[in-house]
Structure formats: structure tokens, C-alpha cells
Amino acid sequence: xxxxxxxxxxxxxxxxxxxxxxxxxxxxxxxxxxxxxxxxxxxxxxxxxxxxxxxxxxxxxxxxxxxxxxxxxxxxxxxxxxxxxxxxxxxxxxxxxxxxxxxxxxxxxxxxxxxxxxxxxxxxxxxxxxxxxxxxxxxxxxxxxxxxxxxxxxxxxxxx
Numbered sequence: 001x002x003x004x005x006x007x008x009x010x011x012x013x014x015x016x017x018x019x020x021x022x023x024x025x026x027x028x029x030x031x032x033x034x035x036x037x038x039x040x041x042x043x044x045x046x047x048x049x050x051x052x053x054x055x056x057x058x059x060x061x062x063x064x065x066x067x068x069x070x071x072x073x074x075x076x077x078x079x080x081x082x083x084x085x086x087x088x089x090x091x092x093x094x095x096x097x098x099x100x101x102x103x104x105x106x107x108x109x110x111x112x113x114x115x116x117x118x119x120x121x122x123x124x125x126x127x128x129x130x131x132x133x134x135x136x137x138x139x140x141x142x143x144x145x146x147x148x149x150x151x152x153x154x155x156x157x158x159x160x
Contacts, residue, residue, distance in 0.1 A: 014067060014068060014069065014070065014071055015040060015066070015067025015068065015069075015070055015071055015072045015073065015074065016040055016067060016072075016073050016074070017060075017063050017064055017067050017074045017076065018073065018074070018075045018076070019060065019063075019075070019076040019077065020077065028078045029056055031056075031078040031079060031080065031081070032052065032053030032054065032055070032078070032079045032081075033052060033053060033054050033055065033056045033059040033060075033076055033077065033078050033079065034051065034052035034053055034054070034059070034076070034077060034078075034079055035050070035051045035052055035054070035062060035063045035074055035075070035076050036048050036049070036050050036051075036074070036075045036077070037049045037050075037051070037063075037066060037072050037073070037074050038072065038073050038075075039072065039073065040071045040072055040073045041071075044071075052079070053079050053151075053155070056076075056078075060076055063076050081148060083141045083144050083145070084138070084141065085138045
């Protein structure tokens with residue numbers, strides 16, 4: 001379940017932090033975490049900035065520091081190091097099940113309006129681009145592990 005923390009400063013609300021509310025023994029706590037910073041309201045329009053990966057306590061501390069001074073939304077979430085398309089599909093299926101369970105609990109609470117038509121149009125446009133470009137083959141486990149090693153080395157050596 002997402003947890004929202006509205007930060008308040010001396011002059012009122014400053015920013016918001018959204019993250020998962022996990023039990024202390026959750027295996028997700030040991031994953032790398034990213035932070036996505038974006039506009040807090042519809043007035044500002046800019047592309048979100050994604051930072052990380054970090055250990056969860058570091059990600060939360062960084063996000064809190066930024067939203068304490070600026071009117072941004074910070075979403076702190078885990079990165080799942082999936083090693084195959086099947087693992088990714090499994091994660092997507094689990095997310096869908098969790099969303100449908102949450103939807104059943106909320107029972108048609110329409111807080112944000114109906115965006116189904118917009119989402120369908122965006123998915124159709126993305127599918128047309130994919131058909132023109134051709135699908136790329138999924139990397140195998142060895143390629144993905146080598147990429148993880150390069151990222152870890154880059155983060156370790158950065159700033160030395």
C-alpha cells in the first residue's frame with residue numbers, strides 16, 4: 001500500500017513523498033530503490049527526473065530532503081532486478097492482482113476521473129511504433145547480470 005507524506009514548511013505544504021508501506025521483514029527492503037521527482041500539481045509541466053539506484057534508507061532521506069525545500073512529488077520505489085521476460089511478466093501479473101484487490105476494496109472510488117480512453121490511445125500509438133521498429137530480442141540472464149555489474153561499478157567509482 002502506498003504511503004503519502006506531505007511535507008510542511010514554515011509557509012505551508014512544500015512537497016510530497018510517496019513510497020510503499022512495507023512490513024519490516026519484506027524482501028523488497030533489500031532491493032535497490034529509485035526516486036522519481038515530478039511536479040506536485042498540474043500547473044507545472046516538466047518531465048520527471050529519475051535518480052538512483054540507492055539503498056532504501058538513503059533514497060528516503062534524499063527524497064525527504066528535496067521535497068522539504070521544493071514543491072515536488074517524490075516517488076520512492078524498489079527496482080526489481082528481473083532476469084527474464086517471464087520474471088517481468090510475473091511482476092506485472094502480481095501488480096495487476098494487487099491493483100484489482102485494491103480496486104475491489106475501494107469500490108469504484110473515482111478520485112482522478114476517467115483516463116481509460118487516453119491510456120488506450122497511448123498504448124495504440126506505442127504499439128504502432130513497436131511494429132514499425134520491430135521487436136528487439138530480450139537480453140539473456142548473462143547480459144543482464146553483466147549490466148548490473150557495470151551499473152554497480154559505475155556507482156562505486158563515481159566521484160573518485
